[in-house]
Structure formats: structure tokens, C-alpha cells
Amino acid sequence: MQGAPQEPEGDVTIADAVKDNWVDTTAPDWLRPYLRLSRFDRPIGTWLLLLPCWWALMLAMLWSGNADWFDAWIFIGCAIGATLMRGAGCTWNDITDRDYDGAVERTRNRPIPSGQVTVRQAVIWMALQTVISLGVLLTFNWAAISLGVLSLLPVLVYPFAKRFTWWPQVFLGLAFNWGALLAWTAHSGSLGWPAVTLYAAGIAWTLFYDTIYAHQDTEDDALIGIKSTARLFGDATPQWLLYFLIASLTLFCFAVVQSVAAHSTLALILTLCGTWAFGWHLHWQLRSFNPTDQKGLITLFRSNRDAGLLPVLFFAIALML
Known part of the structure; x- marks a missing residue:
């Protein structure tokens, strides 16, 4: 399709990179x-991979009614793993x-296409x-390790999905929310239904934010035959x-009820407030959506970090009760 990439003249920045990011300025x-x-240079993807891990870990702690210092390592380890595996996946x-x-x-x-790095x-x-x-x-425990190895399957498949289906965002959701299954299991030792429900909620969330993101490329994608929900x-x-x-909000609330209902009424109210805050943020994104506003599209997409951090805040408060 394309010839050999032309050697770039000097340093080449990426069009949708965060302005004045540390890679372009200090690396x-x-x-x-x-x-x-x-x-x-675009950390939002790491956040979107990490946040379902943190949701699941915190809900697992509420579900089990206990937390220890190893949970702090799971919290940190998920952040390290999300950063590295997002990098490997990209x-x-x-x-x-x-x-x-x-x-x-x-x-x-x-x-790669600009010639800065070879395929090897x-x-x-x-x-x-x-x-x-x-x-x-x-x-982590062996059950979590097994899930971590299985996570490679959707990661490997995702780049090819947009060539054979109009729903590649589903495959992205399968990959990006796998941490909900893994983090729950890392804490509890086995997979539970609340984690599966949360995983489904995350997939619906991915369909939401990545459809917004994909609207940036609809014209170019049409020319080269790339499929997307956009x-x-x-x-x-x-x-x-x-x-x-x-779908995302309903499943998220259901996962919270499954996890927290037996803990305390106040904890349940707080965690549900976190999911509703998440839902209201998505509603704001929906009202602000304009498919012809390129700058607005990337702004809305990046704002999903804040949407995903809202439940983390409320879950943390519930854990301190």
C-alpha cells in the first residue's frame, strides 16, 4: 500500500500528543x-486501561470486608502493568x-511509518x-497470573479487528477492561460475578469513549477501508x-450492588454515588459531542480519565468506613 517510509528530518512529534508533554520536552x-x-506522550490510554483494575480491586476489598498491605502492591502493580502493557499493546x-x-x-x-523506528x-x-x-x-496469585496470560489474546486480535468487523471497539473493550477480572482475582484468589459484571460495564464504556475517538478519522478510514463504530x-x-x-451505568451499578450490598448501607450509598457521578460525566460528554469538532473530540475522549476517577474517589471513601 505504502512505499518505504521516508526518513524524517529531525524530531517528529505526533499530531494528537498532549501539548508540551515530557516526551517531547525532556526525554x-x-x-x-x-x-x-x-x-x-498520550497517557490517557494508560488511565483507561488502569481504571477498571482499580475499580475491581476496591470493590473486591469491600466485598471481602478486608484489606492488607498486599492490596497496596496490587494497586501499584496494576499501575505499572497498565503502563507497560498499554505500551506493548500500542x-x-x-x-x-x-x-x-x-x-x-x-x-x-x-x-514506524515516519521511519524513526524499524519493525525489528x-x-x-x-x-x-x-x-x-x-x-x-x-x-500475584496463580489465578490472576493465568488471567494475565489469557489477556494477551484480545490484545493480539484487536489491531486486526477493524479490517473484518464494523465493531472493532468491542475487541478494544475486551482487551482494555480485562484488568477488572485480573485485579479482583489478585485480591480474592478467584474470579467472582461482580468482576464479570464490572468487565461488561467497562466494555460498554469503551464503546462509548472509543466511538467518540474514532470520529476523528472517519474520512481517512473510509478512503483506506478501515471499519469502526463511528x-x-x-x-x-x-x-x-x-x-x-x-448499559455501562446499569451494569456498573449492578456490580456495585453485588459487591457492597452486604457490607453496609452507607458504603453502598457512597459507591452508588460514585457510579452515578461517572454516569453524569458521560452524559455531559454526550451533550458536548460534535463529530465535526476535531479538538472537541480529543478533549472529550481524554476527559474519560476524570470520569473513571470519580468512582475511585467514592470507593476510597467507602473503604475508610
Whole structure:
């Protein structure tokens, strides 16, 4: 499709990177292309991968009625793992999409299509991140370790999904919310139904925010044959976003009730307030959605970090009761 990538002149920044991010301003020149492969200049993806882990861990602690110092390590270990595995996953995505990325305005300056990194170098970088992540995973119980290994399946499949289905966001949701299953299991030693319900809520959330995100590329995607829910829904996107909002909020509330109902009434009220705050944030995003406002689309997408942190705040308060 595309010829050999042209050698860039000087340092090449990415179109949707956070302005004045530390990668572009302070990282060593030789390391910047690798950090950009891992999206360290765009941290929102790490947050979106991490937040379901924290939700599940905190709900598991409320469900079991106990917490210890190892839970603090799970909390930190999930943050390290989310950072590294998001980086490895994005590197894999860029390896598989290198020809497509060169044809899309927003992604043509990514390290591989712009010639900053070779495919071989990207593979080595991906393997390094994966091995370090494995080291973190091996500190958890065997059930969590098994789930961590299984998480590689949706990660491997996702980059190809947009070539064979109009619903690649489902595959992204399967990958990005797997931490809900893993973190719950890391605390409790086995998988529970509240974690499965929370996982489903996260998938609906991913459909919501990634449909917004995908609207940035609808014109280019149409030209090169890439499928997405943004292209599938078109003008009906707001209606579908409402469906995803309702599904995510309903399932999230159900997971909270499953986890906290037996704990205390006050804890249940607080955790449900957290989910409702999450839902109201998504409702604000829906009301602000404008598919023709490129800057607004990325702003709404990034705001999902704040949406996901709202339940964390309320869950933390409930844990202190």
C-alpha cells in the first residue's frame, strides 16, 4: 500500500500528543521514538486501561470486608502493568498498522511509518515491555497470573479487528477492561460475578469513549477501508452513545450492588454515588459531542480519565468506613 517510509528530518512529534508533554520536552532524543510507540506522550490510554483494575480491586476489598498491605502492591502493580502493557499493546498495534498509519493524517508521523523506528526495533521494544510486565504479574496469585496470560489474546486480535468487523471497539473493550477480572482475582484468589459484571460495564464504556475517538478519522478510514463504530453509526452516533451510557451505568451499578450490598448501607450509598457521578460525566460528554469538532473530540475522549476517577474517589471513601 505504502512505499518505504521516508526518513524524517529531525524530531517528529505526533499530531494528537498532549501539548508540551515530557516526551517531547525532556526525554533523550534517541528514546523519544520508543516512548511515542508506547504512547507516553498520550497517557490517557494508560488511565483507561488502569481504571477498571482499580475499580475491581476496591470493590473486591469491600466485598471481602478486608484489606492488607498486599492490596497496596496490587494497586501499584496494576499501575505499572497498565503502563507497560498499554505500551506493548500500542507497539504491537503500530507494527500491524504501519501501512495504514502512513495513509492517515493523524497517524502518519508515528515512529514506524515516519521511519524513526524499524519493525525489528519495535518488536524488541515490545518484548522488553512485556517481559517487565510479566515480572509484575508473577507476584500475584496463580489465578490472576493465568488471567494475565489469557489477556494477551484480545490484545493480539484487536489491531486486526477493524479490517473484518464494523465493531472493532468491542475487541478494544475486551482487551482494555480485562484488568477488572485480573485485579479482583489478585485480591480474592478467584474470579467472582461482580468482576464479570464490572468487565461488561467497562466494555460498554469503551464503546462509548472509543466511538467518540474514532470520529476523528472517519474520512481517512473510509478512503483506506478501515471499519469502526463511528463510520457505522454516522449521524446516529448520539443515539448509540446514549445506549452505551445506559448499559455501562446499569451494569456498573449492578456490580456495585453485588459487591457492597452486604457490607453496609452507607458504603453502598457512597459507591452508588460514585457510579452515578461517572454516569453524569458521560452524559455531559454526550451533550458536548460534535463529530465535526476535531479538538472537541480529543478533549472529550481524554476527559474519560476524570470520569473513571470519580468512582475511585467514592470507593476510597467507602473503604475508610
